[in-house]
Structure formats: C-alpha cells, structure tokens
Ligand code: NCD
C-alpha cells in the first residue's frame with residue numbers, strides 16, 4: 001500500500017508518499033513513491049503516532065477496577081498512542097517472572113495497541129529471571145499507589161548493577177521519603193505539595209548520581225526544571241507529564257488533582273513548561289493512573305493519588321501546537337521519536353524500517369474536552385473544558401484502528417520488550 005498526503009517528515013511539514021509492506025513496515029518514503037494500491041489521506045496532517053512511556057492499566061486488578069488492557073488501550077488508540085509502557089503496581093504487583101508471563105497473556109488477549117510490561121525492582125535476587133521476560137524495570141523510591149516494597153538505600157547499588165546486566169531500561173519514581181514533611185492530614189493540593197516537596201524529588205535523583213556505566217536510567221514524571229536539568233547532567237532520560245506541565249497546585253485543590261509527585265505552584269509549573277517547550281525535557285508521558293470517582297471523592301488524605309491521561313495527552317499538546325505555544329518538532333520528538341529511541345524500537349518516525357503507525361489530524365477542529373465524550377472508563381478528567389485536537393484516523397502497522405474519531409480496531413496489540421543493550425566489552 002502507498003499512502004499519499006501531507007505531513008511531518010524529517011522535521012518539516014511537506015507533501016510526501018510512503019509505501020508500507022504486508023507486515024506494516026514502511027519500505028520507502030519520498031516525494032513520489034510507486035506502487036499500488038494507493039490511498040490519498042487528503043488535506044489532513046499526517047504525524048507519527050505517540051508512544052506513552054508511563055501508564056497504569058491496572059490489569060490484573062480487582063474485578064471492579066476502572067481499567068484493564070481492553071478499556072485502557074481503546075482510550076490510548078483514540079488519543080493517538082500506539083504503544084505504551086505498563087507499570088507493575090498492579091494487584092498483584094509484577095514482581096515475578098510468572099506474573100510477567102501472565103501479563104503478556106493478558107496483553108495478547110485484549111490489548112488493542114502494543115504494550116511493554118515492566119517489572120518492579122524490589123529485590124536483587126529476582127532481577128535476573130525477570131530480565132528474561134520483562135520489557136524493562138521500574139523502581140519506586142517512595143510509596144505510591146499499590147503495595148510495592150520500596151528497597152532499602154543500601155540495596156540500591158546492587159539493584160542498579162543487576163539491571164545494567166540485563167541490558168533493559170530502568171524507570172524511576174524519584175521521591176525520597178526522608179525529605180517528606182509528615183502532616184496530620186493534608187486537605188488540598190498545596191498541602192500535598194508541602195508534604196511531598198520538590199526537594200524530595202531532587203534528593204531521590206541525587207541518590208542515583210553514580211549509576212553503573214551503560215545503565216539506561218529514565219526519571220519518571222519530573223515536576224521541576226531543576227529535576228529535569230539534574231537528570232540531564234547525570235546522563236539520564238526524563239519525562240514530563242501533561243498534568244505537571246499544564247496544572248498547578250495553586251489553581252486546583254481537590255483530591256481529583258492529588259497525584260504523586262504532587263502538582264507544584266504556578267511559578268514552578270511555568271518553569272517546567274519552559275524547559276519542555278524549548279526541547280530540554282526529552283520525553284512526554286501520561287502517567288495514566290485512573291481511579292474511580294467514588295475513591296477520588298473520599299476525604300483528601302485518604303483518596304488515592306493519580307490522574308487519567310493516556311487519551312488526552314497528545315490531543316492537549318496538539319492544541320498547544322495549533323496555538324503556536326509549542327513547536328511541532330518538539331512535540332513529535334518528545335512523544336514519538338525519543339521514546340522509540342529510548343526503548344530501542346523501530347517506530348516513532350515515518351522512515352523506512354519503522355512501523356507505519358500514524359495519525360491524521362484536522363488542525364481546524366479543536367474541541368472542548370468533556371469527560372462524557374471520552375472513552376475513559378473512570379469517567380473523569382483533570383482537564384475538563386480544555387481545548388484539544390483528537391486524531392481523525394489512527395493507523396497501526398498500516399491498518400486503521402481509529403476512523404473518523406471512532407475506535408474500529410480489535411485486538412491487534414502485541415507484548416513488546418525494550419531492546420536490551422549488549423553488555424560493555426571487557427576492558428583488556
Ligand atoms: C500512580 C498510580 O495510581 O498507579 N499514582 C500517581 O499518583 N502517579 C502511581 C505512580 O506513578 O506513582
């Protein structure tokens with residue numbers, strides 16, 4: 001199949017054509033590509049689809065859970081995401097090889113986009129076995145949603161060394177509980193920010209300051225410019241989330257904006273946005289963490305932390321592109337190319353050898369986000385009322401899974417792993 005259209009190619013918007021083989025891989029791209037059948041994508045803008053490095057699909061989970069791989073990947077597809085990293089703080093948590101294998105079976109049974117099941121790093125003895133099946137590793141340095149054990153400080157160097165030997169990437173929830181300010185009972189988001197302050201995030205990043213050479217470290221959900229800068233200095237990757245980039249603790253206050261790490265003050269948010277807008281935070285990720293409305297309506301101190309976001313991340317950012325507030329190139333790199341390079345996957349660009357995963361967009365049609373119009377099963381969004389641009393169509397490996405804003409796919413998701421890096425050569 002040859003697609004003809006106008007889209008983002010090699011950093012610019014241009015008229016182009018690309019050929020896709022029977023496996024859904026792009027074979028040729030250029031001003032004019034021969035072959036048939038042909039499909040003209042009209043005057044819509046073509047972009048590579050997104051990769052979300054951070055999502056909580058809650059599968060396995062309790063039967064009344066607000067999410068699973070079926071519902072979560074429909075939301076992802078509608079939001080322009082064609083692959084996502086699944087986090088291990090499920091019920092039960094992904095701490096053994098058998099549980100990773102069970103997750104892979106769940107992904108194959110009901111995911112509609114590709115999923116990378118990550119394992120939790122809780123003890124050094126399990127890393128080797130996990131490294132054969134998991135897509136990558138997640139280290140929680142502070143307690144958050146779920147029941148995962150936070151490793152002792154003294155164990156961390158061994159854990160890092162074991163992950164390095166696996167060749168897989170390590171994503172870190174970086175907050176240092178020693179820097180938390182225990183309070184009786186926080187009642188709004190400002191108090192949550194004081195309880196788990198930005199200093200705790202920086203301190204946790206500092207704890208990773210001499211990683212074994214060759215270990216791919218990625219700092220999840222950075223909330224301050226300083227944290228992003230420090231990650232960069234250490235040679236680590238980092239991601240910012242739409243909620244930390246667009247919402248602040250000073251404006252919103254209820255448990256529906258309670259998240260770990262917390263939303264920060266407006267001045268801190270603006271500085272984070274500036275780093276992101278200028279391409280100095282390499283990646284964007286949703287930290288999609290759906291919770292039911294009834295749990296979020298509990299008193300602030302008891303309500304769980306986390307906000308949904310996989311369906312709205314790219315549409316919100318595309319609207320900022322339309323307004324001229326965010327360069328398209330920065331967005332495509334942060335949501336597609338850099339995550340693909342980080343994971344070592346042939347995706348995230350419309351280039352030969354990459355999967356034909358792409359969106360068509362109508363920049364004349366922004367619309368107000370309404371939870372009732374989203375597919376998200378949790379039934380709410382922290383971005384209610386904001387303007388967004390949703391994909392018209394979404395193609396994965398050359399097949400349309402979203403048509404005119406409606407999900408039309410069915411179970412084409414694969415379980416993927418990050419490509420392991422080879423061990424360093426011995427120094428002779
Ligand atoms: C996440 C969740 O609910 O799973 N919550 C959150 O506040 N971000 C866990 C996490 O990423 O810390």
Ligand code: ZN
Pocket residue numbers: 144173220221260261
């Ligand atoms: Zn986290």
Ligand code: ZN
Pocket residue numbers: 054056087287288289
């Ligand atoms: Zn998370």
